[in-house]
Amino acid sequence: QVQEIAGYEPEEVIGTTFKRYIYKRHLPILIKTFITLKRGREVRNLQYDIVRKDGSRRTVEINVFPEIKDGKITGIYGTIRDISRERELERKISRLSQLEESIIETANVWVDVLDEQGNVVLWNRAAELMSGYTKEEVIGHNRIWEWLYPDEHYRRGIVEKALTIIQKGEVMENFETTITCKDGSTKIISWNSRNLVDGDGTSIGSIAFGRDITEHKRAEEEIRKFKTVADSANYGVAMSDLDGTLLYVNDYFARIHGYTRDELIGRNLSMFHNEEQLPKVYALNHVLVEEGSYTAEEVWHAHRDGHVFPMLMSGTTIKDERGTPLYMATTAIDLTKWKRMEEKLSQQEKMAALGTIAAVVAHELNTPLANIAITAQLLLSQLGTQYEDDLHTIKREVEYASSIIKKVLGFSRMGEMEMTEVDVAEIVSRAIESVRNMHPMDGVIIQNEMVSSVEIMGDRYRLFEAFTNLISNAVLARDPQKKMHHVVIDSSVSDNALEITITDNGVGMGDAVVAEAKKPFFTTRPKGEGTGLGLFIADWIIERHGGSLSIKSAVGRGTTVTVHLPTGVN
Template sequence: MLLLLWLAWKLRRSRQNILQSKRRLEDTVAKLHQARDEQREQMYFLHELLNVLPNPVFFKDREGKFIGCNQAFVNLTGVEQEELQGKTARDVLDGQLTEIAAATDRKVFDSLGQQYYESEVILPDGRKRYYGIMKDCFRRRDGSVGGVIGCFFDLTEIKETERKLERLFLVVEQANEAIVITDLEGSIVYCNPAFTRVTGYSQAEALGQNPRILKSGRQDEAFYQELWATITAGETWHGTFKNKRKDESLFDEQAVIFPVKNKAGAIINYAAVKRNVTKEKQLEDQLRLSQRMEAVGQLAAGVAHELNTPIGFVASNTESVKNYVAQFKQLIPLYREFVDKVVQTQPGLLPDELKRLREAEEDAHLDFILEDLDDLFAETEEGFERISQIVVKLREFSRVDHGDESGHYNINKAIETTLVVSRNEYKYVAEAETDLAADLPDIVCNSGEINQVLLNIIVNAAQAIKEQQRQDKGFIRIATDFDDQWVRCRISDDGPGMSEEVKEKIFHPFFTTKAVGTGTGLGLYISYDIIVNKHGGKLQVESSPGQGTTFIIYLPREKKSSEG
């Protein structure tokens, strides 16, 4: 009986244990089902997440066979996900990319690290796109390497933008115009090689500087204020600068300066495109100077022509009057002899009339008049001679408008002509003195251009003396001599002289010591060009402060055959 009871209790306990185990098993199975469902949900989520990614993503095992991919990779290759599994890159990608893919797979496994490369990919529709591809290895739960995971990044637009920027950069770097970009405070943040060529400042020297390093002082503050007012208002400024290079030589720049705006319309930088127009300005100024010289020549010719006719008939009339007076003078002795005989032979005849006649003769100072007439006619003839010489000199100087004519010419003659023409410039401030070699040989030259050089130097000397505002007159001395090779002309003055710094720049274009607006700075530059480049000569200057200035012109006695 006890045995039966014990067996019954044992069976009950076993049943209870079985029921508990069943419940635990059911719970475990339920949890496993739940975990499986959650895992499936998670896998589905990850699958959907990969599919919504715009970047193509793929997985490969260690043998290089595809395990899976997302929809973007399907679109890239044209191979569906189910078809892709078990295939290699060689099966779905073009040849060049296949080789790169295999090589980078090996690098991933060898280094167990990321690999990145870029390549052009031909899409199923034939379009070409440029991709960056990032690869890395993925690991199993036990830590072993399971394969490769890769992701494509479409770089087509970026590469196109880079190409555009590169083209733009090359254009800017190779442009003949200087291009400068500044920040809002005006500090230079970029300048191209043309800027360096024109200004002499290297890019390293210019960066961080303000463009005011180029200021020459030839423009006033109002000029720059107007510039800044224009560009800060968001508008474009156009104008021309007279700027200064690093070596302090001057040059002309035509500039367009404008604000650079972002997409929101805010100004973020200022940019300038500048063209060196120095040579153009020189040509324009030379043309204007040539036109002025031509006008002077034409005026001189016109004045000479207008003077010639009245001088001719006045001189002719004066000669006639001189002849009439000579005839009249022959009558005076006869008249006096007649009066004396009347008085001697008939003393009582017309005494009152004879008395009045003698008194009238004394009151008229007839003897003085007769003596003075000769002097007056001599002075008049001298005056006519001087006027005639002036007319001749004006005619000679008017040859300046025949710019391309060369021939045999005597420099002494050029000096005499130019002194007459320029006399109004120096007559109140200086005495002109000459020491001209009597046997000076002729040379082959352009007489008009030589006259122009002499005029430039003489006028400069007169203006320099005038600027001293001295009480006494200065002097301008001109001397000529020659040797076997050269005909020389020295033009000296006792003006203020010049420093070494000024002497070094005296023949530079646009350099002037005169006040703004009173000189072009081209007279001596053009003179140098005429003597040195056009005539194969030399033009030298000797000067020191307070000691006056001497210009020495050397002209070859025989013109070189290479010169035109």
């Protein structure tokens, strides 16, 4: 082994002095060793460096003993063992231990180690900062758990969990507890813990790592509150990244566009707009990113089925701590109902003004029209059959002009209602008879399937006018390509509502015509055959009675007008 350790053959060593092989800085150790040996004492586990034949150094461990004969030291014998590798490993282990201790101390997570009785044996800097208790206060005992968890019942559960980890080797991940700090404040800590074992596999304690998640939990709570409010809000809420990719939409926003929330997440907000609308949307998004917000902008949207509608929108950006925009958030309210109300109010204001004019005009026209009618009747009796056709034409035109004046005159009294108990079935029957007297009925069948009697609070004259207009429209919608024209009036009654349907198999209307049908002066009849006021007046009368009027129609198949009225006399 001499050659392996020192690089010399044994023959090269024999007869030389020992100090020749000792690293010069360690010669004092050699001198002390010889002094000890000369005093008759052995030297064990002495470590020093030797210089090999090639000039390199090795660390060795020696055990030497004095050889004594007749009470005198006659020589020295012993063993030399190369421990260079062991020393290098020890140095590495020492460095690793120092590194480990440094990591534990500087880690931003709470680290503590418990022995098998639950006493604290390690308590790092992060544990001190989070809890407020120093390592000098907690190491060597287990009273810290009483301080951190002052509630006995709560503490018992925590301690049982800790002992289970130590004794049964259970691994704990993301276990959350609420601690009471030294200053009395509370924090929520998320724990990951496992037991520690010795070389034989026997449990000797546990190690735990804790993260302070108090702020995270508070943020989660704030997000939960926001989401609860936003999810159930009766207005639209949407959030996207700066590229417009949707990250959140509430039910209202999804439903108003014809989608579910799951269908929208991850899609781009441009899907809510057609090509005509997108330029304004892009301009608003630019304002949002550059200026941080915009308020009360009317923006038109496109529904899944293609129809468009207005929304009142406000937007803001969500920024990071440096003020850099990260997300865009918007709120939106559907303006369709308000737009319709605004349009209807505008129409009614115009009609009211027209009604005032109509009252004056009607008064001025009714007298000459009456004189023309009387004169035509007188001429018929005096001239016989010579001008009969012409005189009858004059009378019909006078009657038509009078009917127009009568309808227009109704605008001057649009605010007037005389509410009494009325039977709607009886009013509809009278309206049917009136229509039969107004129009030629060849090939026209009117079927009255109304329930026998339904009483409501209403204006008898106004309801009669409304149903007369609706049934008259149904009769006049006859399709000349069909041999028979059917008009069916049906009804149903619920606890608090009466539904009346007037259905015909006539020419029908397209969607564009249906959209305009209830507007004043809109008509599809040839010039001179309609005023375009009948459906408008009927809709107004039904609304004034707390009801609604809707139209469904298809070209070539016919039309159904549905009237809803509240029942009862209260």
